[in-house]
Amino acid sequence: MHYFEYKNGELFAEDIPVRKLVEEYDTPLYIYSAKTFKRHFEAFDSAFEGLKHLTCYSVKANSNLCVLKLLGKLGAGMDIVSGGELFRALKAGISPQKIVYSGVGKREHEIREALLADILMFNVESLEELEKINEVARDLNKKARISLRINPEVDPQTHPYISTGMEKNKFGLAREFALQGYKLAKELSHIEPIGIDCHIGSQLTSISPFLDALDKILDFYEELKKQDINIQYLDLGGGLGITYNQEEPPHPLEFGKALKEKLKGLDLTLILEPGRVIAGNAGILVTRVLYTKKTKKKNFIIVDAAMNDLIRPSLYGSYHKISPVVENKGEIITADIVGPICESGDFLAQDREIPAPTKDDLLAVFSAGAYGFTMSSQYNSRPRAAELLIDGDKVTVARRREVYLDLIALEDNCL
Ligand code: LLP
Secondary structure, X not given: OOOEEEEOOEEEXXXXXXXXXXXXXXXXXXXXXXXXXXXXXXXXXXXOOOOOEEEXXXXXXXXXXXXXXXXXXXXXXXXXXXXXXXXXXXXXXXXXXXXXXXXXXXXXXXXXXXXXXXXXXEEEOOHHHHHHHHHHHHXXXXXXXXXXXXOOOOOOOOOHHHEOOOOOOOOOEOHHHHHHHHHHHHHOXXXXXXXXXXXXXXXXXXXXXXXXXXXXXXXXXXXXXXXXXXXXXXXXXXXXXXOOOOOOOOOHHHHHHHHHHHHOOOOOEEEEOOOHHHHHHHEEEEEEEEEEEEOOOOEEEEEOOOOOOOOHHHHHOOOOOEEEXXXXXXOEEEEEEEOOOOOOOOEEEEEEEEEOOOOOOEEEEOOOOOOOHHHOOOOOOOOOOEEEEEEOOEEEEEEOOOOHHHHHOOOHHHO
């Protein structure tokens, strides 16, 4: 469910016609809906009512400061994977006690920053990292709270680039190493093991891989108890999928119910790290048709948004629904919708059926709120798009459009 709806044949972002926003802010343009963010966060978080839990929004999905602030006000914690994300979360006013830090390659200065901020815990992914965190904590005379990320070796049945919980993936520790890790953690003077963590992948459209992973984690939790290692937090990561096209992912309520069932009676606080399910359908990318052309083989619609603005179709072959901003009753054609970048991999859609647009028409690319702007770049020296946050009839420029000077702002030695 989201608040991008057609009224009288044209697309609105909450109470404002998208066409009007483009008149003022130009294209390519990311538009987010505050009401949708709120609705998604509340639907997700309330699915775990009755269970001690903390919903740590995964900052990587959409890290705009306005978005983080909005979610923080609703009570969200944050899942971060870099010093930069820590910086953003703190700037957004998130309590460090609600921040968990994941990722296989934390650098020393990032560990120091997180320790100084006194975050809730580090999700540790290797024994060497554990030793490093101990070392940095010793220097600061602090105790680092940690959990170890277990690789539960389950297949999340999603795109290989976003599967993380299989034996062949770089993430987490296999059970044997994890046991060794907890024993080491107990011995290290500046480490306090308080949690157990896993994250098996992203855009999961069924509950069973989560439950399989949870069974394995709970089994391991029992083993830890026997070893006198007392865990208080169970972090199950993120990964719940959304509808881009025909997918029918479980509703958060169903997900919550299934997890509550398995966790009842256990003295554990559940941590969840949802990203896409909160942000994905809370944003669209609006683009303008520059030209259309026909080749011997195909119809092309050339638009002003490109793979530098939204890389998901190029990188994962992923589907984003694309529709005219002002409904167009023209003939349906099959076309590739492509950007101006000099690569054949630069497309937003391939072989897509769409009412034939004409030059200057606006198209909305849906489900672009997660892993859209955060994965954007300046490739081909294209200034990055602007981001707007709409709340009813109120517009906030959440990030201004970059200008040419932004492209060279850090190259002053070469001027
Ligand atoms: N926690 C950890 C440790 C993660 O690695 C991720 C995502 C999440 C939570 C949030 O997962 P979500 O709820 O959003 O599925 N760029 C890709 C997605 C990469 C996901 C990486 N990790 C895409 O555009 O599909």
